[in-house]
Amino acid sequence: MLNQSDSLDRMFQALADPTRRVMVERLCRGPATVSELAAPLPVSLPAVMQHLQVLEACGLVRSQKVGRVRTCRIAPEALSMAERWMAERRATWERRLDRLGEYLDENPEEPQEGKTP
Numbered sequence: 241m242l243n244q245s246d247s248l249d250r251m252f253q254a255l256a257d258p259t260r261r262v263m264v265e266r267l268c269r270g271p272a273t274v275s276e277l278a279a280p281l282p283v284s285l286p287a288v289m290q291h292l293q294v295l296e297a298c299g300l301v302r303s304q305k306v307g308r309v310r311t312c313r314i315a316p317e318a319l320s321m322a323e324r325w326m327a328e329r330r331a332t333w334e335r336r337l338d339r340l341g342e343y344l345d346e347n348p349e350e351p352q353e354g355k356t357p
Contacts, residue, residue: 250298251322259283260291264300267314274303274310 295301
C-alpha cells in the first residue's frame with residue numbers, strides 16, 4: 241500500500257500544477273508532439289520539457305523520440321489508479337451520508353423546550 245500511496249502522492253503533486261493539467265487534458269484527446277503541447281502554453285519550450293519530465297516521472301505520460309520529434313501519450317493506467325482511489329473515497333462518504341439520511345428520517349427533530357419552531 242505504501243508504494244501505491246507514494247505513486248498517488250507524486251501523481252497528485254504533478255496534477256497540482258495548472259500547466260501540467262492543461263498538458264494532460266490535451267494528451268487525453270490523443271498523442272501530441274512536444275511542440276504541439278507547447279504551442280498554446282505561455283511558457284518556454286525548456287519549461288514544457290521540465291513539466292513533461294514531472295509527468296513522466298509520476299507515470300502519467302509516456303514519450304517516444306523518433307529522430308528529432310518527441311511524441312507524448314497519456315498513460316491511462318495511471319489515471320485509472322487515481323480514479324480508483326477517488327472512487328473509494330466517494331463510496332465511503334456516500335455510505336456515511338446515506339446512514340445519516342436514514343438516521344434523520346427515523347429521528348425527526350423535535351422542538352426543544354424554550355425554543356419555538
